Every structure is written in C-alpha cells, then in structure tokens.
Amino acid sequence: MLTAHPTNTFNNIPLSVLDLAPITEGSDATASFKESVKLAQHVEKWGFNRFWLAEHHNMPGIASSATSVLIGHIAGNTKHIRVGAGGVMLPNHATLVIAEQFGTLESLFPGRIDLGLGRAPGSDQATAYALRRTLNMGPEDFPMQVNELQDYFSEEPVSRVRAVPGQGLSIPIWLLGSSDFSARLAAQKGLPFSFASHFAPAYTIPALQLYRDRFQPSDVMQRPYAMVGVNVIAAETDEKAQYLASSHRMQFLNLRRGEQKKLQPPIDNIDEIWSPMEKAAVEESLDPRTTIVGSPDTVKKGLIAFQEATGADEMIISSQIYHLEDRLRSYEIVAELMDK
Template sequence: MKLTQPHAKQFKHTLLSVLDLAPITQGSNASETFKRSLDLAQKVDEWGFNRYWLAEHHNMPGIGSSATSIIINHIAQGTKQIRVGSGGIMLPNHAPLMIAEQFGTLDALHPGRIDLGLGRAPGSDQLTARALRRTLFSNGEDFPELVEELQAYMSEDVSTGVKAYPGVGQDVPIWLLGSSGFSARLAAAKGMPFSFASHFAPDYMHQAIDLYRSRFEPSETLSKPHVMLGVSLVAADTDEEAEYLSTSRKQQMLDLMRGTPGQFKPPVKNLADHYSPGEIAALERNRGASSYMTGSPETIKQNLSDFIDETGADEIIISSDTFDHNARVRSHEIVAELLT
C-alpha cells in the first residue's frame, strides 16, 4: 500500500497534506467553489504536498463537498501527482458496496493516486442523517462491520461472494479517521493508517495517538503505525493579517455552535461586535490548543515544529480556509516554503 507520492516533500521528516472543506463563500456559489478548489489543488501539487483530501458534510450551506467522490474525481483529473482522497467518507451514510465501487472506479481513472479515508460520524445533524440513511438503525457502533464489508468487496478472495467491479484488487489505501479512541483502537487492530481530527477534539489527541501506537498490529498493507493529525491553520505575511483572516473560520464555527450554519463570511475586525463574550470564550477554549495555528511565516514555522515535536506525527493535514481565495493560496504557499 502506497501512502506517499515520490514527489512529496517533507518538513522535519513529516509529510504535509491539505484538507479542503470546499468553502462556499458569501455571495458565491458551488461552481465557483470547485474552480477555486482545483486552482488550490494544482498549486499545492506543484509545491510538493503529499495529498489533497475532501470531507463529506451535509446540510451545510458553507461547505460544498457533500458529493465527495465526484469532487475527488474533479481534483484528481486536474492535478498530476498529488494523492487525492476523502477525509473522510462517513461510511454509515452509505452502502459499503457503493463506496467500494466508487473508489475502485476512481483508482481505475487515476491509478495509484486515490485514498479512501473512512469516518463513522454522520457528518450532519440527526434530521439530515435520517434523510441520508432513511432509518437510523446505524449509530456508528457497527462501523467495524461496515469496514470489514467494504474490504471484502475489494478483496481478491472469491469465496466472499459479491464483489466491487471496479475495485477488486486495486490499490486504494483505506484510512480510518476519528476524533476519539474508537477508530484509534480499530485502526491499530487492523493495521491501518490513522488520521485524528486534532482540530476538532484536541483534548483527546494524545490519548488517541497513544492507543493507536501502543496497540498497532502490523498487517499485509502496513508494517508500522502511520499517524496523520489535522491542524487548523491560517498563515499570512504578518501575525496581525493572519489573525484578521482567521475570523472567517471563527465565525463559521460560532454559527455552527448557534445552530445557524451559513455561507463562509468575510473577516471582521472585532468578533465581539457580532457574538457574545460567552460564545467567544467557548470558541477560544478550543482554539487555544496546539492544533490551531495562526500567524506569520515565522510563527507558523515555530508552531508546526513544536506540534511535530509534541506529537511525533508522521504527517500533518492542514485545513486553511479564508474568505479571499488569494489569501487562501498564500496561506498554503507559506506552508509550502517550509518543505524541503
């Protein structure tokens, strides 16, 4: 199983990758969002990032990657070397056979460049989960069985009956994603690579990493643990500019906390003009974690270096959304300048 591309560069012996939530900015639309995502993907491909992942979310006006496998094809078709995949597909939302066929097809179209990251959360609220699944019989506890089922559809063992065509025998690395210890334990038991959403659940990061590494069982596809950690990052030419740009992401998170998700908003000079002190304090308690980084090139370099030293991450996947596309490209370019 290939986890890296030959062209991928590193920072402090750690691979760097990109997580794209395909933000739909205020006054824009999904068509423009996908053009911007492709432009960013083409640039980070040239700059030596390892992979470009898109995340499945539903019923969120500010996120355009709900039909994740279709957007993956769009990005893979317009890039040359970078690995492209899902960060992740929320498997309980889908029939495992359909995901096996979709990603088998993607690998046939873009051989050796497709990753399949799997999560067990709905990626939505309960009402939307019901619309996706028709019933709520799956609450995520059957995730291990769903993963096994998907793997069986793609295996070359003919005794298992139904198969995914395309999909059987193709090289699609399967990752497990999580924000708790559940997927860490499962990934370790199955000898699979593991990605932890540090920027969603920073308080559980070290526990999940330790669980995965201490319990890892080598498999036919992976001989040693491989940990990728999610980081929320906004880089700019100055600390002040980066902090200003980051208010768009903060507004998105605050609106989610309010239960009023919307399109990605322009930055503001003062969040206190729009949100209560209690709301801002609740947000900052999370954003004080080491997996949230905002600043100039020098600040980001130090933050990333400290985070890698703290965690020993094999790979970092950065989520760097800003309202202005040029600022978003510049944020990734600043990170790319650290790669050697």
C-alpha cells in the same frame, strides 16, 4: 502505499491539504469547485503530499457533499498528488457503493486515490435519516462495514457480491477519528490513522498513544502511521493572519449558535459579535496548538511544536480563509517553510 510521488517535507515529514470546498458569502458551489481545483493545482506544484476532501451534508458553507464525485474532478485536473476522502462517513452509505465508487476512481487514477473513513454522520440526525432512509445502521456498525469494504477490495472476496470495479485493487484505507474509537480499530486492524486534532485538540495525544500502543502489524503496514489535522492561517504578519482567521472563528461560532451560513468575510473585531462564553467555547475547539495563526515565523514555530508533541508521521492542513488569493498565499507560506 502512503505516498504517490516524492514530496517536499517539513521537519522531515510530509504535509497534506484538507479542503472543505468552502462556499463563501456571496458565492456558490460552482465557484467553490473552481477554487478547489486551483488550490489543488498550486499545492501539488508546491510539494504537498495529498489533497483530501470531507463529506458534510446540509451545510450551506461546504460544497463537498458528493465527495467521490469531487475527488474525481480534482484528480482529473491534477497530475500526481494523491487525492482522497478525509473522509467518507461510511454509516451514510451502502458499503458496496463506496467500494464501486472508489474502485472506479482508482481505475481512473491508478495509485493516487486514498479512502479515509469516518463513523460520524457528517450532519444532523434529520439529514442522516434523509441519507439512509433508516437509522438502523449507525456508528456501532462501523467495524463491520470496514470489514465488508476490505473484503470487496480483496483478490478473493468472501461475499458472493463483487465490487466491479474495486475487486483486487490496492486502495489505501485510513480510519479517521476525533475520539479513541477509531484509534482502537485502526490499531487492531493495522491501518493508518488520521486524528481530527484541528477540531478535537484535547483528545489528540491520548488517541495517538492508544493507537501506537495497541497497533498490530498487518498485511497493509508493519508500523503505525499517524497523521494529524491542523488549522493554519498564515499571512505576512501576525496581525493580518488574525484578521483572516476571523472567518474561521465565525464559522465555529455560527455552528455553536445553530446558524446555517456560508463562510463569512473577515472582520476587524470579532469581540463585537460574540459573548465571553461563546468566545471560550470557540477557542476550546480552536486551540492555538492546533489552530496556528500568524506570520511565517509564528507558523513555523507552531508546526514544529505540534509535530514534536504528537510525533506525527504526517500533518494535514486545513485553511478556512474567505478570499482564494489569501488561502493560496497561506499554503504558499507553508510551502516556503518546507525542506526542499
């Protein structure tokens, strides 16, 4: 259920890719989608396990708002890598629509589709209202929506409404989280859990411990299965990697300032553009344990340390790097560290 094809491993676990389909300064969504296809094709060849895309809205630097459409595009341009949502923000949608969309994807690409679910809006409140037309449905309704979705995919749904396609299909559902809420729910329902440690590092260990301690075996899984997010920016030297990482740091800085910008090109000295307070805030989110920047040796040590600290069953890597060739090289370096 959780793997589609034999993959290479790192420290005996699979590695996967989280792509935000970045729109870089001076470019557009068309170019972003072409780059995502190239990235997916390369990481498939290099032995990564899955390729996930995340739902975000009203963000000029992220093109993956129509997540299920982009998943279909990536799956259609690859051969065997699992492709999925990391994740769909379920409160933004009618549950039936998501069941039909992912039922369609699974029917087109059997055995390759993952459905990761989040309960955040993936946007601001105004955008959430534009998506939903009402804010009556919120994160507190998330458990009910997950139940509905599971029912739509079951062989004999309780609901009079059927998801066609969708009914009877085995589509792995993951719960995603950056706090303990989804950890509790994933444990209760016996589902795989993915924690957003790449931007919420402080809560990683407590959430994973809670998930494992409270896990209840289900028809889906007998044992807990936890995946953790990690940012990796790898280059030939520590110095070049730090230079490339300035784009990612500026992205978080702009979010903190409330400035809507595309992914910016790297700069030599980021200390020239942020205050000490802003620097501290960004570095709190981009903790060096979960944002690993450096040479192959630095990256290897960082990934091993984080995997051993978390006991993760899988790691999913995000690399917000401005130039595609540098992004590809970063993932290639990680691939070169894998057990063949």
